Amino acid sequence: MSGQENADSRKSWACCAVYSSKATLILAPEGRESARVAESSGCLGKILCSLTASSHEAPGVPMTVKSDVDPDLIGESRLKTIPGTDPALFGTAMLEGPARVEVRSYQTFKITYVTGKLGLDDTGAIRIALRLISDAGALQTTDPTAPNYVSVRSSGEGQLMLKYDRNGGQRPWNETLTIYQRGGYLKPGETIEITLGDTSQGSPGLLMSTFYEGARVFRVLADVQATGNFIPLPDTRLEFTVEAGPLHRYLGVLPTRRRPGESFVMGLKAEDLWGNPTAQGPTRFAVESSVPVAGLPAEIDFAPDNGALRIEGLSVAEEGVLTLTLTSTEGHVVEAGPLQIREGQAHYWGDLHGQTGETVGTNSIEHYFDFARNKSFLDVTSHQANDFQIKPAFWDKLNRLTAELNEPGVFTVLPGYEWSGNTAVGGDHNVFFRDEGARIYRCSHALVDEHDDLDSDAHTLTDLYAKLHDEPVDTVMYAHVGGRYANIFFDHDPKLEAAVEVHSAWGSFEWVLTDGFPLRRRVGVVANSDGHKGRPGASYPGASFFGAYGGLTCFLMQENTRDSVFEAIRRRHTYGTSGPRLAIDITAALPGGGTLFHRNPLAQPDCATEEVTSCIMGDIVRVTGNTARVSVAVEAPVGIESIELRRASDVVTLWRGYGEEDLGSRLRLMWSGAEYRGRGRNTRWQGRVQVADGRIRRFSPVNLLNPEQPLRQVGSNSAIFDTITTGNRMGCDMWLSGTGATLDVTTNHGTLSLNPADMGVEPVTLDAGGLARKLVGQRLPDGPLPRSATFEAEVDIGEAGDTPVWLCVNLEDGNQAWTSPIYLFRD
Incomplete structure (x- = not known):
């Protein structure tokens, strides 16, 4: 795009995004200014405006994106x-x-x-x-x-x-x-x-x-x-x-890291019980901030015709941590943040994987991109349709849209598709292009009746690698676990395949990363939704065969552009979560120093290098010493249950923000895992908790994603559940009364007896077979867990091969996050 085209694109977005263009200003107490913020409408840039009947309306006037599919x-x-x-x-x-x-x-x-x-x-x-x-x-x-x-x-x-x-x-x-x-x-x-x-x-x-x-x-x-x-x-x-249905909750969204004086966006959304943005939640919010924020109104009159709004042009002048508290006239309290204001790389959040009704999903491609920007407040996105279902006309339209909607500095949109070969010949892989105009190399034309380009098919992953190396448009790839999981043992091209997707709406899949460690697969960690309902960045599973909430990827970058996104992917400067936005840092200090490679030297030995004494997530470093001093810092929007510092597949340090002296009457039960790696991986957990010599005085589900699945207290001393996990975890917290209370947990995968009086901070685990199926009981403090964590630990570096050093963060609400490994090695 030219500079003028970028400016035009920014103008067209403004008709649905900012409060200044449609603000009805009212006098606030003590002379402060309040604003009625324009809702995020369907106006999605020049090309989407042209699809509406009201494309010449003034900026700020709501428009409707066409949701049905041609x-x-x-x-x-x-x-x-x-x-x-x-x-x-x-x-x-x-x-x-x-x-x-x-x-x-x-x-x-x-x-x-x-x-x-x-x-x-x-x-x-x-x-x-x-x-x-x-x-x-x-x-x-x-x-x-x-x-x-x-x-x-x-x-x-x-x-x-x-x-x-x-x-x-x-x-x-x-x-x-x-x-x-x-x-x-x-x-x-x-x-x-x-x-x-x-x-x-x-x-x-x-x-x-x-x-x-x-x-x-x-x-x-x-x-x-x-x-x-x-x-x-x-x-x-x-x-x-x-x-959408009636209001269930309000949700405030901030980025996790920006530099002093740098502009950022706050998102506000009204959701129904199933996560749909709903217009059934008009209210007025009073706004309080932990630090001064330029451009932030004192009050927001929230009347969401489309369920969500963006407040753009906010900034914080000094370093610090920003949290926002919004209190409605009805008493709803919404927290947004924490947002770290500090120098260095910023955090940009993306969901690069989903599809729509033009293939197997729901709603239109226009609706999809509008949702990504204006309703889940993403910084980066892409559309990933199954290749065997992409008609030439849709491929052309997708490329036109990504070119038009890409907004450097604000909203990065990448063209691409999902190569959907069978697992036997490579399995699902996401393909992203730096620019439009690339040729699509399908695994087959299974649902494409135009056969003019049959000669371009790449039937195996090896064929795809070969064709992409000849493709003039710059390309990166992810290994994906979906219906057809990626077969990392079939083939791997480190020049192209830079990351593995460890979480999506299909579940959580640490194994797609850890299986690669013995093979010296030096890949980054990402998470996306693979949503099929047109809701990138906020992909709830509903009541279908998707068992998890869709994931998000944090990109560590200096700016939000396609070049920066590609560089972050190739440098593995990413981490993935099962949905929440939290700030994670992992740094390894190298006493003997080391050589950092900007690309994987196993594939590109002549790549750029630099001498370093420390490194961050994703870096590949040849070291001379035997140990690394690892520093970890996490800032989360909810309590942190634990942080696992891992050396390859082993946990070398387990951080908890509490000790035995902090334990209370809260007992947590969590179940997780899957049946196997393929399409039918969902595990059904059915069972009952029975308390003896005590009672349950308070009960709270943890990470219950389907409100129709039973997970509830029954009477004063029992609870029942009938739920699904698909590699992810869920469960419940119970606050017990009675010093001698004991529990028997009976499930379709085994039983577990617990005596809380005899339990310390270490959990009690029942291994239940399958793919990492397990039931875990543990005691926790009665109150909320800390939201910030810092610690250091020493990690030994192996004499041969790679030493991957990475984190798994377990949050109090049942969500998780995983960092890209630091790959340390010695000659």
Whole structure:
């Protein structure tokens, strides 16, 4: 982009971002100024404004981003053999029901199918298909009193037979309801009525999904000649919108590190129970700050038409730690921060991995980028669609959008895609390009019917590496664990593959890093969402097969530009979290000094080097000494349960901010792990906690991500749970009364008996097999844990190979963070 184009882009963003352009100023006490802050609207830069009907409105006026998806951009299998080209042959369908519904509400819809010129033959059928990515209620046809009941009736002869299959169709239209005609036929003009969520016999209706959908589509197909060839009805688009629910909480967001005088953004969002930004939370906040903040209003009149706002142009002049406290007129208290103000590299937060309705996800690419910038307040993002589903038209559109929306210094957007080869030939890998215009090298054209570029396919990871080395556009890659996990044993190119993704909405996967240590894989740590619901940076799992909240990556950089992002990835100056934003520092002092390599010398021995006496996360250093003195500092928005300083896979120092003298009546139970490394890794934890000789006087779930999963106290001395982990961890805290209280924890993976009076700070662990499945009981202080931590420790450096030194931070709310390792080695 030219300088003028960048300026124009910044102007177009301003129509949805800052309080100054639409501020209604009111007089505040003691002469201070208050502002009504404009909500973050759908206006998403010049190209997105052009997609709205109101693109010439004045700056600050809310606009709406198009959320439904152009069907011509969706990669899918398309029939080449059809009975004829006349649309009247196959019939028509219409939808009756509400146009807009609320998440997790019960609704009723009626689809009326009218046969076409060919009628519907005996053993023929019609089919209703819905998108795979949904956690709406599963249709059922057997119990008219239960949720999601479906009924059908016909105006013609014969009987109708129904078959529902959650995964019976072709991606992305996997969920299918098929209505078969039996014992007769239908003549042209006769009808079949399908009532989804039929309430006539006691069913509450059809349960809606947990997340916003700009267009929830019923796709109707017909097999009118009983050949098994289902033809989508032409010119038929039956759809409705799923909107956010009532206010559940307010969320304030700050970055974690900026330099004195440097501009930053505060984000404020109203969320419903399922994490959707909701307009159902207007209020006024009084604002208090721990240090003076230039540009910060004393009051914010928050009326979020789109659920969120950005306050831009804030800065702090002096070094220190900023926390903000926002108190609403209704008594809600929102904390934002901590934000460290200090010299050195700043922190920029990103989620570089998600997809939308143009492939297997939900909502449009425009909605996705708007959410990243204006509703989760990211600094860096990218879109990563499965390559075998990316049509050429969508690849072109994606490149146009990333070029237009990239905003150096404010919002970095990278073009890219997910190479989605099978695990046997490499597994999922994220590909990011420094600039637009790169060629896409798919693992296959599985759902792309344009075959002009079949010769560009890279069927194996080795093939992909070879093609990317010839690609003129600069490229970096991540190894990803999703449906097809990355097979780091198949191949590895250190010039391209700079990081591994240890957390996403699929769960937590430390093994994708630690498996590489014996192989001397010198990669950084990142975390992303791989969200499929159009919510990068705030990807809640809902009630679907995603078992975790999406992750975030912190990039340590001097400025927020594409060049800096690429350099941070290649230098491994990154750390990942399971969602929260916290500041982490790990530094190794080297008594004998060392040589720091700017690239991996195993792949690029002639890379730039420098002589150092200390190094930070991600650095590769050849040392002369036998030990390193490691310094650790963590500043978190919640309490810190523990910090593990690791040497490769071993914990060499475990920090806790409390001792045995601090322990109280709080007992924490946490369960974690997965079944195995593949797609069906979710572990179900079912069980009961029974307290004897005491009672539970207070109970609090920890990291319960699905509100519909039972995890609650029952009576005064027991609790029950039926939950899911997928490598991540969750559990509960119980404050017990009775000095002799004991607990028996019975689960489907084993039992654990605990006597808190005999327990110190060390946890009691039940290993439960699977992939790092375990149940842990430990005592904690009664009050909140400290939010800051600093310590030092000495780490021995191995005589041969690498000594990876890194951190795992465990937070009081169940979240975790992982740093890129420092790779120390001796010749």
